[in-house]
Amino acid sequence: MQGKLSDVPIGEAGSVVVEEEPSPRPLPEYQERGREQDWRLPVMTCALTRLGGVDMMARVMAYNFTAIEKKWQQHWRENRSFRALDPRDAGQMPKSYVLDMFPYPSGAGLHVGHVENYTATDIISRYQRMKGFNVLHPTGWDAFGLPAEQYAIKNNRHPREFTAANIDNFRRQIQMMGMSYDWDREIDTTDPNYTKWTQWIFLQLFNSYFDKTDGQAKPIAHLLNELANENLVVAPDGEVVINPVQEGMERISGDLRVERLWRELDPDEQRGVIDGQRLAYMDEVPVNWCPALGTVLANEEVIDGRSEVGGFPVERRPMRQWMLRITAYADRLIDDLDMLHWPESLKEMQRNWIGKSTGAQVEFEIDPATIPGGGVDQFAQGSERQPERDPALATQVTTAADDGDDDDLTLTVFTTRPDTLYGATYMVLAPEHPLVDRITTPTHRETIEAYRKQVAAQSERDRMADTKEKTGVFTGAYAINPINDERIPIYIADYVLMGYGTGAIMAVPAHDQRDYDFAKKFDLPIRYVVKPVSGEMPQDRAFESEGVAINSALFDGLPTAEAKEKAIDVLSREGNARRSVNYKLRDWLFSRQRYWGEPFPILLDEEGNAYAVDESELPVTLPQISDYKPTGTPEPPLSKASDWLKVTRDGKTYTRETNTMPQWAGSCWYYLRFLDPKNSDRFVSAEKEQYWMPVDLYVGGVEHAVLHLLYARFWHKVLYDLGHVTTPEPFLRLVNQGLILGEMEYHAFETDDQLMVTAADLTEVGEEAQESGVQMVAKVAATGQKVRGRRLSEEDVEKRGAEYVLKSNPSIRVDARSFKMSKSRGNVANPDDLVRDYGADALRLYVMYMGPLEMQKPWNTRDIVGMTRFLNSVWRNVAEKPTGEEKQLNEPVHNQLHRTIKKVAEDVETLRFNVAIAELIKLNNELTGRESVPRYLKEALVLMLAPFAPHMAEELWQMLGHQQSLAREAWPRYEAAALVEASMELPVQVNGKVRDRIIVASDATEQTILSTAEKSTAVQPWINGKEIKKRLYVPKKLVNFVVV
């Protein structure tokens, strides 16, 4: 279809029939050029635009992309062209598992970021199929979650109905892009057949504990066995520890910390111990409660004291919630990062989030003279640990402690720098620290209380707001530094957090900037005890690096690392210190007070004890209730489903757990379900898991760095420990596609003027803009004209208008910036519009051609036209030019073809799609000047184009006489011999500057080449009469003469 508008029959194009009214929206080009006024878009052209994607007046398309794309999408669907073969059918084919982060089907529809992500993996998948791989490339819907529920509530629709509509829309959009997914494997996390297995995995967590000795998860049954056999005993804090008797150590009778045997516990205590060991457990802990969302949130979902979804304030309050013991895996989650091919930045984010720091706990005695009435050790003990898991046992500890010795009240701190102990000149407790009450002297009680109130009233956000100005109050109490028996004051300050370490620090102002700031403000002594190995001691700030100990009696002269060791050794002899590791990572808060999530497969008895629902009863489905809105209180909406709530088992009545799982539950294991999506007996068959895992390539956004990607690794490791999967890590190679920003905006600033003009504004103004300098800057920026440091002449103004005026006016500055796409900014690119106007193939090419996959880059709709031109040109060269059957081996284009085959394959394999496309364009440009194109060139070009622009490639392949789809046609092979050319061009440099290029035979000797180069007439003037000190020939690269 080429030529004039009148040639095209009205009302039809190809097999497609006009169904809708023409778009009232003019094409972008018309808007940009400000021609709307004098040009009316004919209705017929609009219809054609919609039909053939062809705006006849704007661009004459060589082919009807809409018809072709529809045709092939239908073909692929009907023939299930991209089906992955099950292991037993795959024969000797190597497998490849290419995975996208499956979408959350939001109401907003597909984003160009999705298009970028899915096109990249689609290219890889299509390429690998052509290379003979058995490729698994699936997709599905991560469809539980807050946004759908909120939207549903707002619009008074059921989340299920709304989600279903969104999924249909997403599926339509993804199919319209021509993605080669295996649709037989489509999954939906809200489907009861899927939820069943999410719940099943949860029960695996519930029925397991973490064996610290072996560092892995094991079934609870194993723990019971160990306890019954007295290999393990129960410590006072409820922890299970190795039986010292079994270890060959005596039990110390009468000691507060004495362990008890399993049979010594009553049934309630036994239950408490077991429940306290589960990987999924309930605990009363301070959680992130978000009143606006009506639910609690995981730490990972809270950013700067606000909810990640919606940005609502979040407050801390203690609530009894489900937790997953991810902290048990902290070390493995860090260590195993080393085996992954992931972006370094992302690994670093996970390491930082887990936040492992190694150091020591040091005990400081509190000077009894300073405290009112002495004290008991209980709080110091308690504060070293996570909150008690079992209230019954906690009570016991307290009771036991009351009988203890009243005199040695100690304060435990965590430090990574025990080598700086001599520099500890004061101590600080978190305001919430339980010991504060006991040590505060009467004279200070009032100020301490006032300060604690003030801190408590501050939101998390306020507290973080000003981190510069330190605040705090003196308690009146003193502690004894165990290294030198020095008496140092104890403060409370909000820069010490109860949630990290022990909630107490020894302050070393000389070597910690925060302590330094505090010490300056409160006029506390600053004592340097480490000096730099070389260079000056910093002035007016702390020296935080490592160095050599000074002013530290015992450690003087020791490098920091050794001093640390020595400090721990010395103090641990007196029992005042022990090695200690701290993590920022907290256990994963796993319950939500929302309707639209997976119900827990858990029944609760009257005491609130949890029991697993029997596997045969899975899935526990969501009840159909009319009122699924959050209650605004911690009471979940499911508590309103009275019929569903009560369950009788064996004559006893239980209540169902009414919290639901967070959105992340479904995405924690979906990559496993794709392997075997219809299995009703197991979450995945062992055979298929072994065949397909691990994921070979995983592509998605970086926003899930410490959410999905951490959670999924954790679940996977649990499944691994329990023998359900065979790889320790799920995602071998991971790539983050870079964010696509909105179109570049040009802003012109006139020194003090606030005036800003964007490129779009400017074109509106058009030619009348002459008088406004700022507007002209915008025009200059927008059109790309460059004018620099030139005086103005009459002619200049005549020729190029006010552009010169501008640039000669230094008070005007132009900024080019692009911003994140957002509705409010109005810079969101819509895939539906783009596919209608340019076609899926052009859009796919464009998003890949924009720049490197991993990099952030601005959108520019204008540039898509380049890809349209390329496709049109390929069409002309392949479909419209006569096919020459001859193969001219000595033609340069023959060499180029083989170089291109090699290069494109390399570029695809290294995900450098932008470069691969450039190579294809270059090859096609070679064909453009020709009258006819040999068949082998046409076919090779079409095959190489196939992963990028599959619709057109299929159509051309068919036109070339092939009956079969090219989806599994072999990728063209290059011949090494064809890469070698008879002659080559070499640059000749003199002192590193190119002076000439010579053409020599490829097999010429170094001697011949050097003498040819030296004789070159263009080189002669540069070497004539000078001494050539060196003659360099870099094979196949260049010649360089060094002269003096």
Add this chain to the structure above:
RNA sequence: GCAGGAGUGGCGGAAUUGGCAGACGCGCUGGUCUUAGGAGCCAGUACCGAAAGGUGUAGGGGUUCGAGUCCCCUCUCCUGCACCA
């Protein structure tokens, strides 16, 4: 502040292990074909210079016959974490 990444024409971006800086695309300029062009085709397009030639990869220094690439210092931008002891 800490960590990770980046800085190349008017714009997006190319440049194997150090070896012709600016591939390819957009935009722009000119030509051509056209009733028309906002389609196609051809040519040009880093900067300064009439030319010869010179200068150029954020800035400064270094290593080298040769540096966008390696080393040191400085600056700017992005992303993440952020009072984590």
